[in-house]
Amino acid sequence: KALREHFDEDALCIISQDNYYRPANEQALDEMGYINFDRPEGIDKAAFLKNIGLLSKNQTVIRQEYMFNQPGVKGQMIELKPAPVIIIEGLFIFHFPEIREILDLKIFMESHHQTRLARRLERDKKERGVTEELILYQWEKHVIPAYEKFLLPHSDEADLIIDNEGPIDEPIQKLVNVITGKTVNKD
Secondary structure, three states: OOOHHHOOOOOEEEEEHHHHEOOHHHOOEOOOOOEOOOOHHHEOHHHHHHHHHHHHOOOOEEEEOOOOOOOOOOOOEEEEOOOOEEEEEOOOOOOOHHHHOOOOOOEEEEOOHHHHHHHHHHHHHHHHOOOHHHHHHHHHHHHHHHHHHHHHHHHHHOOEEEEOOOOOHHHHHHHHHHHHOOOOOOO
């Protein structure tokens, strides 16, 4: 969202893998019966790839926002308009070779373990109504194992690793500079 503010609406399209999670009844359950959203199989890869292809062919995509298993909450319809720059973002984009191979620039955003946990606690309590107990359970049983298995191994394939530890302004400006072709200080 912060990146979007730096560009005209018709200059940049952001397609989020978050809106391509399979319905809750199609998600894998862990040994305790909780949905594990932190598995690549939880993503409707075919629909995601199809919509990326449509955008790259200058076609508009309409997709319902995914609401992460919030009963009774229906997501808004999202209109994705083609643009000269298409940002494909999400946890598993490097994991899927079909997606990784079409990327012109691969950016890996990194932050410390405790920062990621604090952000997740705040988001999931506030936006998703999840209890702290469940968030911590998911963190230990789902998030960390998925990060180590499906995300971290691909960090060395990134063209640019952005430290997302502090305020968002500096990392966003680095991304803006890369997208607009300005020189980026790699320090």
